[in-house]
Amino acid sequence: DGGITQSPKYLFRKEGQNVTLSCEQNLNHDAMYWYRQDPGQGLRLIYYSQIVNDFQKGDIAEGYSVSREKKESFPLTVTSAQKNPTAFYLCASSRGRGPTDTQYFGPGTRLTVL
């Protein structure tokens, strides 16, 4: 089955720690995305990548970092510089960057800072 996997489903972090969220896709998609979701705020784009070894900041990139070393993988690191990291994180991918390229989503990771 083709799809997007995210791990872990739940993640707990102590203040001052960096944590990395995994996102893998086997859809052979070029573009991948990371969103943050908070109650009542919809989806906010953190980073996206249109091709391997390239990525762009979204609207709320501060305190986050990404890499795209392989087409199928787009991990997100939440650094200690992110002041309020508790949220639901969604990864998505699309075939291309055009307006008709549907984004497909993973099941999400819920991050809680203790």
Place this chain on the structure above:
Amino acid sequence: AQSVTQPDIHITVSEGASLELRCNYSYGATPYLFWYVQSPGQGLQLLLKYFSGDTLVQGIKGFEAEFKRSQSSFNLRKPSVHWSDAAEYFCAVGAWNYGGSQGNLIFGKGTKLSVKP
């Protein structure tokens, strides 16, 4: 600038009643429109999309949406709501991504649907 507005933050309907969720977009060119659904604690699932042709689009789970260019709207409808339809619904418009701070889809803030027994 492109934008999507979902005017209703939360809607409650009775099971078996009809449903209409509103979506208005702002986009200069021909819009490419999407509806997604998100069950609690889950990712988003594509319900339907409109690119061209017949302005009434059928999707999964018995949903349909109608594109009205004159009203810049793409409202989602279902004739009879089931308790399992309780979820959050997101409307989105496709946009060319020229490497700025947005991806290729611009999402509305969502409408949460509650279903009364």
